[in-house]
Amino acid sequence: MINEHQLVKDCLKGKPSAQKALYEHFAAPMLGVCYRYTKSMTDAEDVLQEGFVKVFHYLGQFRGDGDLGAWIRRIMVTTAINYLKKNSRYQYDLSFSAEQQGYLHPVSPENPEVNLDAKQLADLVRQLPPGYQAIFNLHAIEGYTHVEISAMLGIHEGTSRSQYARARNLLITWLQKESESIKMSHYARS
Amino acid sequence: MPGRDFEKAMQEKAQQLRLDPSPAVWQGVAEQLKQRRRKRGVAWLLLAAAIISGIAVVWLAPENMIHSRDQQNTIAAGKEKQNQTSPNKLPIEANSTLTDKKDSQTEQPATPENNLNNDAVTSAPAPASSLPKQGFADNKSADNKSSVNKASANKPAATKPVVTRAAGKKVTVDELTAVTAEVASLKAAGKQAAGKNVPVIASDSYSDAAVAVAPGAAQRGIDPADINGIDPFHRQIAVLRPEANTGDRQIKAGIVKLDPARKKGWYPSLHLVLGASSLQEDVLKQYNTFANEYQNTTMIPTGLAAPQRRPSDVKTGPAFAVGMNINRYFGSKISVGAGFHYVYMSNRIEIGSPVDSAYYDNRQQQMVTRTAYNGSGNNGESFHNRYHLLQVPVEFNWNIDRKEKISWNAGVAIGYLVGSDAMQYNKQAGVYYRDNDALRKWQAGIFSGVQYNFREVKGIRYSAGPFIQYQLTSLEVEHTNKHQLLVGIGGRMHLKKIR
Known part of the structure; x- marks a missing residue:
């Protein structure tokens, strides 16, 4: 069981090891989310990648009082929707x-x-x-x-x-x- | 609800889905994180480079563009001393002492008071044509004309302005030597013309200092500045006490310090603006949400009624700016500067009740209610959209009046929106939501203000006056006519110069 609070702190400090740990912890369930919104695994992985970049970018806005997984999940969903809007294949x-x-x-x-x-x-x-x-x-x-x-x-x-x-x-x-x-x-x- | 079991079953199954991504995904994430860090570094470097280059431009400006206020200082000092000048004494100033030893033995007496008397330094009976032209010119400035007229009024009619130094030009020893001969002839001519007590003066409206040189100094090949150890641009009047007795009178000498140079070097100042900000379509027209963002939600064809929703009016909110500027003068009245400010702007809207929504919490295995959206309306709760900017203003400042009590400034400001909690309106759904990506991060604006110097304590001046800033860049990416306007009272604390 990882200490999410500590992990977030370390990520905010810019530690690559913490960023990777966070990614590895949430990547599998989040790929499941992205998979449901897209038509191919490649697209799903694109969304996952974009989503995690956003996660690390906006991690400072995570207040810590909620569930980190749910917060990341919302970002993934929003990223997936934006991806669909942007991608000509889905438009x-x-x-x-x-x-x-x-x-x-x-x-x-x-x-x-x-x-x-x-x-x-x-x-x-x-x-x-x-x-x-x-x-x-x-x-x-x-x-x-x-x-x-x-x-x-x-x-x-x-x-x-x-x-x-x-x-x-x-x-x-x-x-x-x-x-x-x-x-x-x-x-x-x- | 007939279908809830189906949704619940779907949710449970969907939450269980786990798929392992390929290693390339993490590599891509890591690469993008690196790029972001690099971009951030580059942005800071650009900002620093902009500031440094701005400073460098001002710093490397040609020296002759800098007109010190010492001209005014000298004249002011001269005015003070003018009353002390005895009418029976012959005022000799500055270049009038540029005579060789022989001349100095017979020249007219001088006093330090007279040496300082710039109001009376531009009259001489000799014809102007006989004066050296290189490096000297008839002074056509208003200040010097006035000083000439004042001097002439108290002198014989034959006197008239003859010589002034070209502003900002450094006088060489050769020029001084040339003037020496001319001054000597002027003196002689003056005596002949007026009979007695005619002021024989070589004018000096030198831009930075009145430099009096000891008799013989020029011939010794000594630069007047070197004699006194004072740069001609420096704000001191230097008169060398002559060792030799000049007949029945001696030229008194001394160093009179004037007001320290306020126009040379860097002038830092602290800024504070307190006011209000609002959203505008242009400078004069306030942003109309109803005209721009309202969409009529009529009855949908299926017969499902949708409530009428309209965006809130945008009202003014508090705003302030705080920062530091550094200015450099070009001339006695004009300065250019740059700074670094933090600007807070806000506006007020009214939002409706939060729209409840829920999501499934995978860990706790339950639905969690959250409120990411707010309804619209003008009868709801007040909400302040807040914007935090860091900006680099580049300004032009002009001292309007002679006493430098009032100044006008204007300029442009490049800023970066570092944070905001502003809500955007979705006209289709009629709800307010938060999306900082919808805001334009880089902002450019223009500003202007008038400052009145109301107090000066220990060399630190305080000024205040109206201030206005208008953002040329639209606040939002999608809407191109949302501009912020800040109106308020600006205050400045002008610190002592750096150099």
Whole structure:
């Protein structure tokens, strides 16, 4: 167990060993965060790198009364969103048209069982279009409200809600298909 | 809520995801950290270089551009002594003593008082054309004209201004020797013209000092400055006491110290500005948030009602600046300087209630509520957007009046925004949030002020007056018409010169 307080102090002093220790401690979970927002591992690692540079740059602003991991996680999420906005490959899917704003899918009442492991689930989320993917991650996983998401992505609150509903429906459909195929393979084996 | 179990299950799974990054990621991070450190070092070096080069420019300015205030000092001293001058005594000043030994045996008497009398030093009956032209010129300055007129008024009509030294020129021994002969002839002519007690004077409106030279000094090949050990630019009047008896009178001699040189060297000063700052669209127009940042959030097509949100008005907030300047004079009235200031500016907005949000804390395995956003509105809580700048002002200063009571200064300031807790408004979402990356870090501004010297204690002058600073650079990267304006009262403590 590392002493986060001491680690932060040493990082603020500019000690490279402390910076590396901090990175090694948080790199794996944070790459998981970045992975969920991007479409490739290369992009995820780019975001991770950029995010950690920001972490070290703004570490002085970390007050120490909260959880360091959560603080770094917020930076990673923000970095990922900015990366999506900047990157031309994602921009098209992030621009929400007026038609999309008015469209609202009916929310499925079902709560399918999530039998996939973390990696499989993340891969499933990554199959969503980037706009859906970002909104789903922000709302369902990070817990941001639609007001906050609208501020982060520069969209209307209603757009965020409708996109989330779409993403959720798609995922539920895919999960149901996955669970059916798992059941089928189970039966086949037995 | 029908879907909460699904979200919870998704969250739990997502938090478990851990992936090992490739070693290249850390190498990239380490490299960028190094680059940042280098950039920071370069920025400090540039700042230091800017300051040093500014100082060097002022320092290496040609010496002849520096006009000391001693001219005024000399005249002032002369005025004081003028009343003491006996009308029966012949005032001989400065160059009038530049005679050879033979001449000095028969020359008119002189007194130190007369030597100091610059008001009466520019009259002589001899024709101006007979005077040497190189290194000397008819003085056309207002000060000297006035002194000439004053002198002439008390003298015979035949007297008129003849010689003045060109300001800032160092007099050589040859020139002094040449003047010696001329002065001798002037004296003779003066006697003839006026009969008696005619002031025979070679003028000296030398810019830095009135230098009186002992008879014979020029012929001995001694520079007047060397004789007295005083640089002609120095603020002392030096008169050498002659050893020889000059007939029935002797030239009294002595060294009279005038006001120390205040216009040569470096003049540090401490600055303090207290005032208020506001956001402007331009110098005269205050920033209108409603016109610039309001977006009408109508009913969205699905029928979900969105509350109407509008940005808060921006009101003035307290501001101050504190720092140090160093100035160097060019001429008796104009100075140029640079400094280093810390500037605090702020403005006041009203924000609404915090918008609650939550995130999943991986370690504690629970949802944590946080408030990163604030709602908008003009009926909420007051919030001060604060900006901390470090800036390097380069200023031009002009002493408006003769007594140097009032001065006007203006200049430009390059600054760096070192910190801020300002909130930005998101017009789509209608919330305030904090993002320092949205602020422009490098800021350029112009400033101006008027200073009134109200007190001087032990050589330290205190002045105060109105001050205004307008930032030419927009405060935010996205909005190009957000400029800061600081208006206040500026005070300065002018310290003693460094050199």
